[in-house]
Amino acid sequence: MAENELRTALDLLEREKHIPREAILDAIKEALLQACEKTYGTSDNFSVVMNNDTCEYHIYEKKTVVDEVTDPATEITLSEAHEYDGSYKVGDTVNIEIKTKHKVEHKTVVSEVSNSAKQISLDEAHEYSSAYKLGDVIEIESDPVDFGRIAAKTAKDTIVQKIKEEEKLSIYDEFKAKEGTIVTGIVERFVGKNMSINLGRTDAMLMESEQIKGEHYEVTDRIKVLILEVSEDKRGARIRLTRTHPDFIRCLFTEEVSEIRDGIVEIKAISREAGNRTKIAVYSNDPDVDPVGACVGMNGSRVNAVVSEIGKEKIDIIEWSDNAASFIENALAPAKVIAVVADSDEKRAKVVVPDFQLSLAIGREGQNARLAARLTGFRIDIKSESQARELGDEFIDMSGYYDDVYDDDYEEGADSDEDASDSESDEYQEADDDQSDDYEDADTSEEEGSASDTDSED
Known part of the structure; x- marks a missing residue:
């Protein structure tokens, strides 16, 4: 995948699934290291360097310069090291790039190679063309390393799994932040008397015990629910929805009454028997504001808006006193x-x-x-x-x-x-x-x- 295609894919994941770009790039690094392990037997001496902005990446194999090689996977002779850079000495660490992409390199023809990444000897240049002479610049196409089918599949599976994990975490974080608030969902299906509610990025179950008795909904109906609790398990976020909890009434009044949102009027206590009756105690921090009148609204407009959401349930609004x-x-x-x-x-x-x-x-x-x-x-x-x-x-x-x-x-x-x-x-x-x-x-x-x-x- 070209860097620009990778950038486009990352932008799409970040925008639609709210998965951070850095998390996916980390997954790609991990996948590349796993591919190295499958191909070379180990990934301990490999490293991945990636530019988070351009998505350009390089894989390097680290080898130690020695007089005599006993482990070719981790060691390199001094003469071989000098093909990369003539300044290397015994004991130094050489970072050898593993070419994973088809690239065109430009090398200068020299009499003695001191940097194999940028230079080529005249004899090697003549292998491409006898017309080359000292000082010429040669374009050399390099063949990428083939990680093989198993290594590639392992890398792909790692990235896919990481995307799934990050999406679950993103959904959990989003709805954890909404805990204790009212959201609007769509009735998707019925499982017995329980309702599966589509909340956008995920579904949650509204159990029969959390439904107001006497209410009736159909598939595709819009419904307001309180996110009572959000927990996490192996399958992702578990969201507990309710319409019977007293805090459902608290949130409905908060939506309707600006004085509650502004902190002028406080809901001090609520007692509720869902579907039948609710008592709510309110208090005003401003002596000029009637807390009961603020919650009732002009001609009962505010309390009626709440009642319309909970059906036939009666609401008694009383003034709290110390x-x-x-x-x-x-x-x-x-x-x-x-x-x-x-x-x-x-x-x-x-x-x-x-x-x-x-x-x-x-x-x-x-x-x-x-x-x-x-x-x-x-x-x-x-x-x-x-x-x-x-x-x-x-x-x-x-x-x-x-x-x-x-x-x-x-x-x-x-x-x-x-x-x-x-x-x-x-x-x-x-x-x-x-x-x-x-x-x-x-x-x-x-x-x-x-x-x-x-x-x-x-």
């Missing part, structure tokens, strides 16, 4: 809370809600209370107002609270049938001695994975 009681009260929305007593050391909280708000606070199948517990990191014990008053000081001192603490919007019967539980409150009671509605921040959903959605910053 006051544990206030944070827990906000987390139990849309239910109205009368009183909260939080123990930050024990991570336990007691909550009192109006009688008609108890089912709303607990949520369908305990979902609202469960998500609130994960969001805040507190074990939450919920009682209705009448239950709390019956227990008296044993639960919460209610003397400082009055019946008119709730707004007109929360009058009896105002709770939503959609969010409220269909069952009586005692169906959600834990098997504790006090028979309370006690919800802790346990990781009861597979979708949560290793998420940090229960972490809230003080």
